[in-house]
Amino acid sequence: MCVEATPPPAGRLTRRGVLAGAAALAGTMAAATGPAVAAPGGTGGNGGTGGDLVIEGGTLLDPGTGEVVEDAVVVIVDGTVRAAGRRGGVTVPRGVEVLDAHGRWVLPGLVDAHIHLSTAAEARAAVRQGATSARSGSTSFYQDIAVRELARHSPALAPRLTAAGVFVTPDLGETVLADPDLTPLARLKDGVRSAEALRRVVEVNLARGADVIKTRVNERAGLPEQDPLAQVYSYEQLAEIVAAARRRGKGVLCHSYSEQGCHDAVTAGVRSLEHGAFVGERTLREMRRRGTYFTPTLTAIAGLAESTNPVLAERGRAYLPVLKSAVLAAHELGVPLAAGTDSSGGTVRPIGREVELMRAAGLPALDAIRTATTGAARLLGRERTVGRLARGFAGDAILVDGDPLADVTVLKQPVRVVRAGLAV
Incomplete structure (x- = not known):
């Protein structure tokens, strides 16, 4: 199937319909029309x-x-x-x-630079724990775009949010149902891997109002059946995603773990590296040169160590000290750091916990606080207001x-x- 043969993402009517569906899924309609x-x-x-x-x-x-x-x-x-x-x-x-x-x-x-807010309840929980601004790490059905609109309408109910829309990942799974313009991708034998398919997901995201693009270079650490060091996108594929986003003036955040994956993502031009447990010195030096941000999500990795699943628990125990060392090395080299909890699935962790772990990694207290204030604000392009x-x-x-x-x-x-x- 040739994705290029499909029409460009549809216009306002479809976008409004998608946003209304996302609002319903996120529960933001009820929240916005409830008691003031x-x-x-x-x-x-x-x-x-x-x-x-x-x-x-x-x-x-x-x-x-x-x-x-x-x-x-x-x-x-x-x-x-x-x-x-x-x-x-x-x-x-x-x-x-x-x-x-x-x-x-x-x-x-405070600013949570990596959080998954899919419901109005999660948005309220984030605010109550001090995260008054945030950047989405993507949602399955554009719920973050609806949460962003809720924040504009009713600021006490949600953080001001930089929305990422849906994940640019090889297997979209049920996310193909999020948008009529994504459903043709379900027929692709190899998933979202070709240049045309990668551009399509980026373009649909931006047509629906995403502020940034979220992609990955490695598999997930939070699923025991996956290998977080396995690379799913190449440098060339990542560069295609970055180029498609940059044509619309948007940045890319990239889920990563392995050193080679981190290096490919950074040299491809991503705006921020997420997780990045095994990022090495050569990549950190490249990040400093380019001004690429590091959002380590220490809170999420520490959470793995508390898992009842033995594979995840061992993974968390092994990864956390490595990631703390990477955070300290990044700080000492002058790589900009941003705090993010990677909260998802209904559990919203306090952004203050991420600051605590930044401090535990060796950052001075003021610098640790800056990762959730001035530093994260710069990453979000809000350094003059947040x-x-x-x-x-x-x-x-x-x-x-x-x-x-x-x-x-x-x-x-x-x-x-x-x-x-x-x-x-």
């Missing part, structure tokens, strides 16, 4: 705009500069930070709800009990979360 989430001193969560809020009296940490300000005030108007600094140096508007932060540390909302509490940035914040520079584990359990000026 009250915004202190501002608009309701269903209003599509942020709220007005003053966070007062806490110790403010700016990950961008490392500056710590005691007895700080953060003023959020219409979901955006208007001012932040020491009390007395900030003008506080009258009549705005005040969130008392005395005795607590205040940080910008990752700091400064004028013009998003009014996203977390309040924690304790000094995160002394003990990053406090980030795992934020006592309050603010999303776009809305107290969650």
